Amino acid sequence: MAKIVAIANQKGGVGKTTTAVNLAAYVAAKGSRVLLCDLDPQGNSSSGLGYPGGKKENIYHAMMEQCETREAVYHTKWCDLMPSDINLAGAELELASSRREKALGNIMKDVDLDYDYIFIDCPPSLGLLTVNALAASDTVMVPMQCEYYALEGLSQLVSTIRTVRRLYNPELDIEGIVLTMYDGRTNLTLQVAEEIKKFFGKKVYKTVVPRNVRLSEAPSHGQPILAYDRLSRGAEAYNEIANEFLRNQKGGAV
Numbered sequence: 128m129a130k131i132v133a134i135a136n137q138k139g140g141v142g143k144t145t146t147a148v149n150l151a152a153y154v155a156a157k158g159s160r161v162l163l164c165d166l167d168p169q170g171n172s173s174s175g176l177g178y179p180g181g182k183k184e185n186i187y188h189a190m191m192e193q194c195e196t197r198e199a200v201y202h203t204k205w206c207d208l209m210p211s212d213i214n215l216a217g218a219e220l221e222l223a224s225s226r227r228e229k230a231l232g233n234i235m236k237d238v239d240l241d242y243d244y245i246f247i248d249c250p251p252s253l254g255l256l257t258v259n260a261l262a263a264s265d266t267v268m269v270p271m272q273c274e275y276y277a278l279e280g281l282s283q284l285v286s287t288i289r290t291v292r293r294l295y296n297p298e299l300d301i302e303g304i305v306l307t308m309y310d311g312r313t314n315l316t317l318q319v320a321e322e323i324k325k326f327f328g329k330k331v332y333k334t335v336v337p338r339n340v341r342l343s344e345a346p347s348h349g350q351p352i353l354a355y356d357r358l359s360r361g362a363e364a365y366n367e368i369a370n371e372f373l374r375n376q377k378g379g380a381v
Contacts, residue, residue: 142307153369177349
């Protein structure tokens with residue numbers, strides 16, 4: 128049965144999709160069966176893995192019970208993908224009230240034996256789609272940019288996780304915190320990193336993701352960083368984050 132990991136942060140521009148795409152690609156490259164679910168209506172994870180569009184079924188259709196879950200899966204060069212499109216933006220209005228928070232979890236049951244890990248790239252909000260992801264997941268990974276505003280949203284995210292635990296998923300745990308866009312030359316970066324470590328302790332990944340132009344360029348070419356420039360600093364960082372992630376699975380919960 129697959130371990131399901133939501134990659135979530137309600138603040139946009141923190142490297143969430145970059146983390147989702149590259150962690151999924153590297154974990155797959157190391158021999159695991161991986162599915163990346165794009166739960167963001169903007170579809171950035173889909174384009175980041177080279178999804179050309181045009182597939183009739185995607186995650187929206189599966190959640191609306193308009194197709195079988197496996198019919199919404201697209202096979203990329205790096206890992207399997209359940210793509211999304213702008214139709215997903217209307218899901219909050221269209222989902223029937225009786226299954227609003229469990230729609231994603233219900234379709235995951237159809238494919239969880241097909242994979243070792245399922246990663247869910249959440250939208251940059253704490254709305255119904257993100258609640259669906261948290262309700263369906265075993266753990267949540269939080270990419271955080273080392274800036275002041277990242278700390279402001281921290282309590283809100285933790286509060287949402289606690290609410291999901293109480294109402295829908297009592298086993299939900301925090302997989303880890305990944306520090307992104309890290310610049311160790313600035314005092315602010317170091318101060319924010321220390322505050323995050325005080326709050327989360329050992330949940331914070333040892334590997335940090337530096338600011339890296341090649342990481343920013345890779346999505347426009349429809350490639351994860353391991354294909355676009357595997358010798359870049361960004362590639363080295365995500366390779367080691369994947370190693371940390373896999374070591375944590377062997378050693379138990381983070």
